[in-house]
Amino acid sequence: MTSRSLKFSALSLAILPLLSGCGGDSIKDDIQGKWVSTTCEVRPTGEPNESLYIKREYDIKESTWAGTLTFYADNNCTVPTIVALAEGPYSVSDDEAAVKDTHNAEFSLQTMKLTPRDPGIVEFFKSLPAGTCGTASAWALNSSQDVTSTKGCAALGVDLQNCGVEYELVKVVDDTLLVGARPADGSGPCTAAKRTSTESFQPALKKAD
Numbered sequence: 001m002t003s004r005s006l007k008f009s010a011l012s013l014a015i016l017p018l019l020s021g022c023g024g025d026s027i028k029d030d031i032q033g034k035w036v037s038t039t040c041e042v043r044p045t046g047e048p049n050e051s052l053y054i055k056r057e058y059d060i061k062e063s064t065w066a067g068t069l070t071f072y073a074d075n076n077c078t079v080p081t082i083v084a085l086a087e088g089p090y091s092v093s094d095d096e097a098a099v100k101d102t103h104n105a106e107f108s109l110q111t112m113k114l115t116p117r118d119p120g121i122v123e124f125f126k127s128l129p130a131g132t133c134g135t136a137s138a139w140a141l142n143s144s145q146d147v148t149s150t151k152g153c154a155a156l157g158v159d160l161q162n163c164g165v166e167y168e169l170v171k172v173v174d175d176t177l178l179v180g181a182r183p184a185d186g187s188g189p190c191t192a193a194k195r196t197s198t199e200s201f202q203p204a205l206k207k208a209d
Contacts, residue, residue: 027092027103030172034059035205040077043202046186053077056205058177065090065107073118080117084158085144087111092170099199102171102180104192109164112152115144128155163190169197175207 037055045052053072058065066087073079088110097104116122116139125139133153134145152158167189169180180189180196189195 027094028062031060031092031170031177032062034208035177036208037203038206039203040072040075041203042075043182044184044186046184051075057208058205060090063089067107070117081121082156083115083117083144085113085115097169098197099169102169102178102199104195105168105170107166107168109160109166111146111148112158112160113144113146114153114156116141124155125153128153157186163188165190167192167195169195169201171201177205177207178202179205 035056035058037057041054041056043052043054053075055070055072055077057068057070059067064087066085069084069086070077070080071082071084073081086109088108090105090107092105093103095104096102114125114134116125119141122139122141125133126136128136130136131150133155134147134150138145147153147158148160152160171178178201181198181200181202183189183194187194
């Protein structure tokens with residue numbers, strides 16, 4: 001697997017949700033809880049004939065969120081390569097966004113941890129320049145490392161310094177959470193201008209609790 005095919009946006013991780021109203025007293029009431037992918041998801045990389053395959057899990061509380069993205073080598077999501085955990089505060093607007101029944105949300109990536117699940121990924125991490133993706137000597141199979149101090153992992157396109165907030169469009173319908181579609185160039189929605197402005201969403205997440 002090439003380093004290019006490994007790339008993903010931090011915010012892509014960050015990529016955490018919010019919602020529309022569905023029975024709670026406020027938006028935050030509706031989005032709080034655990035949300036999980038129900039299928040193997042395909043995400044663009046911006047490179048021809050290359051895609052990322054992932055499954056997402058979000059745990060959204062009153063003022064903070066945690067997002068776990070598991071990346072896979074195959075389109076059936078059976079061979080995991082990297083697990084990314086992002087955590088931080090978030091905010092969501094009570095006002096309806098430009099797209100009907102949706103709301104604007106911002107998710108901050110305050111901390112990030114990466115866990116290599118493939119021996120080749122371990123060796124790849126160990127080969128990276130010092131200070132760009134955690135500590136080379138600390139990488140080990142199935143062992144997580146906090147990469148917050150190195151501002152993410154540059155080789156994976158994870159840049160917490162310049163892309164540490166994700167601007168999302170979110171919607172909740174019954175027990176389903178919808179988050180706006182990712183930019184087609186493989187980047188993350190790091191500015192309000194890159195937030196999707198159409199009713200186009202990633203695969204739905206189901207409430208797990």
